[in-house]
Amino acid sequence: MAEIRIAVVGVGRMGMTHAQNLAGRVRGARLVAVTTSNEERAAEARHCCGGVVVYPGLDELLASERLDAVCISSSTSAHADNVVQCAAAGVHIFCEKPLALSLADCDRAIAAAENAGVKLMVGHVRRFDAGHVAARRYIESGAIGKPLVFRAISGDVDPPPPSFADPAVSGGLIVDAMYHDLYLSRWLMADEVERAYAEGGALVDPAIGAVGDVDNAVVTLRFIQGAMGTLFVSRTCRYGHDLRIEVIGDEGAVQIGYFRQTPVRLLDRQGVHHDMPRTTPDRLSEAFVVELQAFVDSIRDGVQPPVVGADSRATLEIGLAATRAMHEGLPVSI
Amino acid sequence: MAEIRIAVVGVGRMGMTHAQNLAGRVRGARLVAVTTSNEERAAEARHCCGGVVVYPGLDELLASERLDAVCISSSTSAHADNVVQCAAAGVHIFCEKPLALSLADCDRAIAAAENAGVKLMVGHVRRFDAGHVAARRYIESGAIGKPLVFRAISGDVDPPPPSFADPAVSGGLIVDAMYHDLYLSRWLMADEVERAYAEGGALVDPAIGAVGDVDNAVVTLRFIQGAMGTLFVSRTCRYGHDLRIEVIGDEGAVQIGYFRQTPVRLLDRQGVHHDMPRTTPDRLSEAFVVELQAFVDSIRDGVQPPVVGADSRATLEIGLAATRAMHEGLPVSI
């Protein structure tokens, strides 16, 4: 089959990574173009992705290129409109998470893709990390028995700027930074959430409190079949980018993640010392390649992508419920 | 100073451990007697603690021996009465946790000791484990900055018999098995809990559900200064006796506990394999010695013991609030 002609919409940090992976590491795809109105970004894209054409925006891209697919890495607020526009153009769509910050926008984007008969995959990158894949396989094999509890921590080293932390832009801490854990809880527990409770606070960064968000929160989940979840998310995890999940069943448990980046330890009179991951690429660079490969393969094979719009909508729904629970101080049913 | 003459009241599994430690490893104390009405237990005590006298009960013990102190390891329901009786006899008291299952009984026991002018220490053994001690020292030194979140897991390999799981006997899962974590959260966070929420279920053992308890639960805590806690407790942790705590601050974190008992790994074609602790003594045998040493030292030095009745009362109060939250489905303030 011919190569999938693909373009990246928006080459911020995340989009540039996608562009490089599409240019050099994803098989069966050809990166033909990117969009950005930023000159520096355009120059960097030209440098790292030989031969790529740069357009100022999505209109120009769709008007000029014959594409099979797009990878949307624009700002979250633009996702739904971008999806609708690309669906109308008849191209398959990979969209960064979250699909949107409201359920209505999710529904609009999902409907547009369905009506146009194009694929809509949402970027849930950790779903493609070897550790998470192996954990899911262990669970499906029965190695841990019936899943009882989902435990997660997601810690980022540094808080984002207040302009992004603003819940109107980011969706708030839980929607933004606990998103992956909320999705993974559904995927690993093979169940749906029926109730959420949360506590949170702007305990470290007053600027985050000033825009109406919190910088640390804990969330309790109740699943339909009785299992439970206990999650912690932090924007101020100075010791590292701490992504860990445990699923404990009635026969065993799986633990994903570890405290080590570079394979070296220093031993001295003070003890034993080693580093740990500090950034998302430290921990997940391979998963970004596997994720886009899965998207390209789903087009080539004519099958449904492994993560679809409804997954992002269901994840958002939990995040919104937990956020409301946090603000109201009461559990919220979904 | 002369040796502290001490007796152990009740030599079930826990009491027998205390008796052996007092006989062989705690300095400055002399184990003179134990109480038990069970012939086998009496024989075992005589065998392992050379020269010890066995009495059928506390009445006979107090009537016959001149004691400086007692170590109460009777059933929980007898604790408060035992404390009151020993206080009246003027002996210093070490009592296994929890002091009682009601705040009223705690108050009664605490008052009795105060009025009699005897020491009342409650058995919070993990407080004396080297890992917990080091973690507290790190926190006090400022190494992790301001504590933001307390994360804990306490898993027992096998559920207790339904006769014990009965909340009227054990206090219920949270009071009984999350007790240490609730105490340690106050001790490590150096703060008090103001609100608790919980989810739980009899997910594995119907016999536990039949007596009105749950076998797995998660608890969310809110501390007065804004910090949060997220705790999980399980009676069905088949993979091992899993005791772990993390305290995450705004500059770093401490993690207590690990997944390894015997210092050996097996590597074969299937991968790397090792064991983990399966029982309390696996993990805490040294701490039981240090704990009783601290009690004996506090008598010898005329100082307050490191854990007192009020600590057990405050811990119970959180446990009762979390239990109520679990049953009512709403957060409970303390």
Added chain:
Amino acid sequence: MAEIRIAVVGVGRMGMTHAQNLAGRVRGARLVAVTTSNEERAAEARHCCGGVVVYPGLDELLASERLDAVCISSSTSAHADNVVQCAAAGVHIFCEKPLALSLADCDRAIAAAENAGVKLMVGHVRRFDAGHVAARRYIESGAIGKPLVFRAISGDVDPPPPSFADPAVSGGLIVDAMYHDLYLSRWLMADEVERAYAEGGALVDPAIGAVGDVDNAVVTLRFIQGAMGTLFVSRTCRYGHDLRIEVIGDEGAVQIGYFRQTPVRLLDRQGVHHDMPRTTPDRLSEAFVVELQAFVDSIRDGVQPPVVGADSRATLEIGLAATRAMHEGLPVSI
């Protein structure tokens, strides 16, 4: 500067990896051609490295393409001749390790590159692994004091076919499979070896004994400044691809490598289980990219590559001495 036009000579497993990395991940280089006389290999190269031209051999390649550089991944016995021919053609050379199996061939290759004024880098990939780089940096910083002992293990899961194990083809176990450790001992200890002793045997695979080689060996090194080395190499390390180095100094130590591949653990009634690396790419895939990037950068920047022909020659010299010591049962001076 324009892109470096580069071709890969020989696309066996190793050469195909180099080709893919040059096509997709090394910046500043353009993979223009590969050589192979194998039709399947040619097809795979065309598939994975879009637009690459395939030539049957080096003669045809050099006759047809204007190249800046080559990456030689042919069989070891062809390395020296390939280097001489490419040097004559005036292209910069990256050659897989070892440069040759005799010191005379090393000398011939090194001289050819020098006379032609082209760069000659030899593929010492572990030198570019993040763990090894960090260890070297710790040592240079003085964190471990004066290096006293170099400890290494290199274990491959499965023995090679007897046709390769034949010392005339592979150089024998020590030259072939301990090569990286011997090089790294010089690099990390910042010293040269003056004496080697070895014990070895065909303890597992009689086919290896039949062609005159051993499948397991230990080597003792003495460095000029007094430090020591103790190394173990195995072709029959069924539990995994075990690459570990420790350097112990008079103030501390560094340890490179670990026992974990996928970031997941399974815990069940039997204990804790995880996998470990089983292949070279498991452990070193990033290092292969960094290595070729260093080669390309050295051409672009007009500087000496980080590993040169003399490094491979010095490494071979130790390997030959240790091999002789093993056969003679006596230490051999270098």
Added chain:
Amino acid sequence: MAEIRIAVVGVGRMGMTHAQNLAGRVRGARLVAVTTSNEERAAEARHCCGGVVVYPGLDELLASERLDAVCISSSTSAHADNVVQCAAAGVHIFCEKPLALSLADCDRAIAAAENAGVKLMVGHVRRFDAGHVAARRYIESGAIGKPLVFRAISGDVDPPPPSFADPAVSGGLIVDAMYHDLYLSRWLMADEVERAYAEGGALVDPAIGAVGDVDNAVVTLRFIQGAMGTLFVSRTCRYGHDLRIEVIGDEGAVQIGYFRQTPVRLLDRQGVHHDMPRTTPDRLSEAFVVELQAFVDSIRDGVQPPVVGADSRATLEIGLAATRAMHEGLPVSI
């Protein structure tokens, strides 16, 4: 059966540990006396081992007490004479390692015990550590296939005073500090050593060189059935008391020991930090109890102790051969 009446001969650091264990933790034994001519030591023994009688020396002890057994912890040079004297007195003997520093003295001690019909156990404490016991069990079960290589490291934090390092007193570094590894190599490989080679140097502490010893050494062993050993011993292991053994077989491997003492980790902006064992008791305190229990049990049950005089003699023989190899620069057959 009545309790074994036992005395400790010599209460230096090691003997005091034995005395405390016999007084408080070993079942079926009663510590009745210790010998020391040092007043402070005598006071400490009286304090920690309630009711113990102190004699100035072995003559007085044997003249005054009716004993079943002795635990000899005198200086190494006195071991053989002490054993002969106690054997003549008809008491069973536990003697700290090594039994003597010459094969002739070993033979004399072994013969005395045999002629007197008393048990002679030598203190090989690591043989009783849970990690070593589990490793041996794995090997015996066939879990690693045929043992091919024994790898060991023994590192002490600080060098001993030159007066002890003197080979005439200590036997030299290899005999003194690699002793346990040499014994364990025979025990774990279930084979005997036929040849040894060594390199060593006074690389850190000139005072050790001045008395004719080395502070760091590596030893290569060849076993009769073809397996090999590669061992490193250091008196200057400032980062900790590093005791690790690996046995690699043709189907798997076992690894004994780990880098962690207190069960706590600190995570901060610099990375992850934890301590490691720094002293023998850190790592082996339980094993000292198990070891003496095995001695007492062997008397009670009338069976041979698990470690006998011949084990110490065979270990010494390897140590002397390796020491000679180091000084002569040639392999030495045994």
